Amino acid sequence: MAERTQPIRALPGAIAAGFVLAVVLGAFAVVVSGADAERGLGPADLAALRFTLLQAALSAGLSVALAIPVARALSRRRFRGRTLLIAFLGAPFLLPVIVAILGMLAVFGRNGWISLVLVQLGLPPIQIYGLHGVVLAHVFFNLPLAVRLILQAWQAIPAERFRLAAQLGCGSRDIWFLLEWPALRRAIPGALAVVFAICLTSFAVALTLGGGPKATTLELAIYQAFRFDFDLGRAALLGCIQVGVAGLAGLVAMATLSDVGFGGGLDRSMDRWDGAGGLAKAGDALAVCLTVAFLFLPLVAIVLAGLPGLDTLPATVWRAAGVSLLVAFASTCILLALALPMAATIAGARRGWLETVGLMGLATSPLVIGTGLFLVINPVADPFLLALPVTAVVNAIMALPFALRIFVPAARDVLQVYGRLALSLELTGRTFWRVVLLRRLRPQIGFAAGLTAALSMGDLGVIAMFADPERATLPLQVYRLMGAYRMESAQAAALLLLMLAFGLFWLCDRGGRSGDSV
Amino acid sequence: MKSALTFAACISLAGAALADTPELTVYTYDSFVSDWGPGPAVEKAFEETCGCDLKLVGAGDGAALLARLKLEGERTRADVVLGLDTNLTAAAAETGLFSTHSVTAEYDLPVAWEDPVFVPYDWGYFAFVHNADLQAPTSLKALAESELKIVIQDPRSSTPGLGLLMWVKTAYGDEAPAIWAGLADNIVTVTKGWSEAYGLFLEGEADMVLSYTTSPAYHLIAEEDTSKAAASFDEGHYMQIEVAGKVAGTDQQELADQFLQFIVTDAFQSIIPTTNWMYPAVTPAGGLPDGFETLIQPGKALLVPAGEAQAIRDAALDEWLSALSQ
Amino acid sequence: MAIRFENVRLQAGAFTLTADLEIASGARVAVMGPSGAGKSTLLAGLCGFLPLAVGRIVIAGQDITNAAPGARPVATLFQDGNLFPHLTAAQNVGLGLRPDLRLSGEEACAVQTALDRVGLAGLGDRKPAQLSGGQQSRVALARVLLQRRAVLALDEPFAALGPALKAEMLDLVGEVAQETKATVLMITHDPADARRLADETVLVAEGRANPPAPTGTLLDDPPAALQEYLGA
DSSP, X not given: OTTOOOSSOSHHHHHHHHHHHHHHHHHHHHHHHTOOOSSOOOHHHHHHHHHHHHHHHHHHHHHHHHHHHHHHHHHHOOOTTHHHHHHHTTGGGGSOHXXXXXHHHHHHSTTSHHHHHHHHTTOOOOOOOSHHHHHHHHHHHHHHHHHHHHHHHHHTSOHHHHHHHHHTTOOHHHHXXXXXXXXXXXXXXXXXXXXXXXXXXXXXXXXXXXXXXXXXXXXXXXXXXXXXXXXXXXXXXHHHHHHHHHHHHHHHXXXXXXXXXOOOOOOOXXXXXXXXXXXXXXXXXXXXXXXXXXXXXXXXXXXXXHGGGGGGOOHHHHHHHHHHHHHHHHHHHHHHHHHHHHHHHHHHSSSOTTHHHHHHHHTSOHHHHHHHHHHHHTTTSOTTTTHHHHHHHHXXXXXXXXXXXXXXXXXXXXHHHHHHHHHHTTOOHHHHIIIIIHHHXXXXXXXXXXXXXXXXXHOOTTHHHHOOGGGOOHHHHHHHHHHTTOHHHHHHHHXXXXXXXXXXXXXXXXXXXXXXOO | OHHHHHHHHHHHHHHHHXXXXXXXXXXXXXXXXXXXXXXXXXXXXXXXXXXXXXXEEEOSSHHHHHHHHHHXXXXXXXXXXXXXXXXXXXXXXXXXXXXXXXXXXXXXXSSOOOXXXXXXXXXXXXXXXXXXXXXXXXXXXXXXXXXXXEEEEOTTTOHHHHHHHHHHHHHHGGGHHHHHHHHTTTEEEEESSHHHHHHHHHTTSOSEEEXXXXXXXXXXXXXXXXXXXXXXXXXXXXXXXXXXXXXXXXXXXXXXXXXXXXXXXXXXXXXSTTTTOSEESSOOTTOSOTTGGGSOOOSOEEOOOHHHHHHHHHHHHHHHHHHHXX | OOEEEEXXXXXXXXXXXXXXXXXXXXOEEEEEOSTTSSHHHHHHHHHTSSXXXXXXXXXXXXXXXXXXXXXXXXXXXXXXXXXXXXXXXXXXXXXXXXXXXOXXXXXXXXXXXXXXXXXXXXXXXXXXXGXXXXXXXXXXXXXXXXXXXXXXXXXXXXXXXXXXXXXHHHHHHHHHHHHHTOEEEEEOSOHHHHHHHOSEEEEEETTEEXXXXXXXXXXXXXXXXXXXXXXO
16 A cells, blocks of 8 residues: 555655755765865774763663653553643753753752762762763653653554453453554654664763763764864764764664554543552552652752742843744744654655654754854855754754654554545645644644744754854853853753743643644 | 834934944854853943944854864954964964964963964963862872862863863873872763853862862852862962954954954953953953952963963873773 | 446455446446455545556546546545544535635535535534534535535445434435435445445455346345345
């Protein structure tokens, strides 16, 4: 059925993918052409590559492995605050790196809350710095995302199937093998690939929590090549390795992605008849509680640190917040314009190779892409005039893989269930988009838009390359405040950033769900 | 209707006035242009005398600034670059993008200044900052032998990090690897930049953090907090001298010269201590702000001549990496 | 609006169905045969969801072999999923006139009239989830009414309804077909359905769609393949 007629054309999606590829590869091409590599890869670079792969693989594996019991608990339990909890799961992901590090260390650091308790008990404090610290931090960032992606797969199992299973007398174990595992198999490879790709470009987190130059990642090597040796060719070469690894991970993920569909259900709320036993209940409760503690304690630390300075925030911080909101809005629009056509094209095809393009964007070194775009723009226009549009585009590209993971399964279901009806009614092209697809994908659009807006709020991205003093973004102001010793204001600004980012996420996510009575 | 016309007329007049005003573009590091840095006051002070529009453009830190200039090459929009230090000046001069200056001033620097291309505007000593109640070690060696925990910055991504690298190298030469080996167990972690390290220190993750001797002045003057101090080391302290230079290809030659001259005047120098938290290159007539007299005065100023910086830097980095990657 | 299958061969995976037959204009034809014999494949070929391997299909003298599904003079009711759950009943009907739902005042009136006609006056604002199964079928039929296509293809859309309701619907289909002068092709498992609506029946069995035969004769004296299926 690969060539089955679809109500939508593949071309717009292909054009969007081409655009993303052009930006990413174009940036590389320009950087490479700017200089010849003065030095090939040395043993230090290979060590960096090894460490990068190791920490990214561990972080991805652990994030996804831990996400499974949490998502399972969230999918089969109803409790007070569950909706809020799921919404809050976005929060760690959107923090600026420096803020998240300080939040984590307030809890897990040498002088953190846990260590204080341990010392009270006469035990040694936690030793957080090292590979385990890097992985812990990456899990903190990515576990929530993994939970959301996997939860989505769970919720794609029609409620009717659970009824059927209950009627057949299936226990938790049987349901796992019969329904849940096949559903997970659709979600796990993609989730692994996305988290892996994010961790590939980690630098500040890896270095700080890694405890020293042992924890040198590829991104740090790129940084060094760029600003220490000014060897653009080498920077681009290292950047290519990052993108290549991510592309490879993407291909592997797509190849192992099984294409089992569950067919359409009636959007009934999911009731479960298994897992009523005490042990299962206790396990679910434990999974949820531990996650809440792990994710929320650092957030609480950030909130506590930020509160005192909140009412004396300088006006420029509020102005920066306005700029950031603007960038977030633009990023979200660009993201939707890219991701929706791509998702539709991928959903209409049998294999989602196009998704790999998204992953490559995510794994592109911000420094390389920033430099490349700078080199492209500089001869023709003042980079500062284009600072905000460029930031918006890059943020959108970074958010693309998440959006695709969110859209593709849903779009596939829509095409499967309503494709023929639409075709027979001549409901094709733009009309199909407007009348059917956009409205069926509304919850997904809300989720993806919220995620992008929030990500875009928190991301420093390429702004360092294009930083315009007149229009600083909020994360940049946070860094500036810290650079000017104003720790209290910086933490308050970080709290403002957290609240704004989360508010945007919540609004979009809510907007997508409300009014969806079907 | 009439008011709309008046408004339009005003706009076009303002436009015309703007078009007649020459514009001087100065590239600098980001914290200089920030609202809490010297930028806003410097801009105001210079524009009062120059009849021009001073445009300060921030780009990362000093090293990123140089990288950016190299990227732009001859096509750069910069007329003046402000914010390089002596680790970078040789590489900057090598690009051929800068021209010589004609500024003369009585510098209050611990070292003689004879660079024909770059004009210094401020300087400082690197130092380990700690809480005042800590019995601080009195040398790098004593620090290495102590049980104290420190946070430092990565020399590959941070100016103070590079400063410490040069500090150890100039103080100990061939013994530097041994010092680093001794320091390895004191180092809690290495951060990307100054802000992360200082933040970690304030959170209590370490006893000491690599910063500047002037850091306690911020806490004292801006926060009336006397709890921070810098440790004075017997080996002497490595210096950072920050400089500005004129871009050779600028179409605002006179204005650029005027700006370089301006940065060694009181109007500029008096802004520096409490915004950039560094020592002014020329002490202003009013002296240093109250509080600066409490800062430690290193017995010996260490500085690698600009021309040798690059060679020493690369060798020292290799030593650093191998000592800390064990 | 005669329908001609000329030497048609349809290929779905390893399964092959051939058809070489003609259905007279305005006829009401049931399509019967064992499960998996290819009834739905035949309809998919007619509607344009499955390209022909060989042969051509001509409707009212027009070769539609390569036309897009929506461009064929065929209105289709599927087994399920005939309505979009996020659109109101009126909007679902309106799709039959204008797929982009930008209806003129006149067209909106036509939608109301069609809803009245199928007995759903006043329910136009409801979404499918707020309607009963029978009402949902009526919405779909109201749309067919507005589509005014020469051919009405039904792929067992009423299989889930009870006997009385199903009979009601079949009668409504008959009325709609009469009003739109459509030729009807209806897949069914139930001989009673065939007798109720269709004067002729196409037997699909053993990889072949046979030319239509009078329903009564066929059911009274079924050939071996049908006999086995009917269990008579």
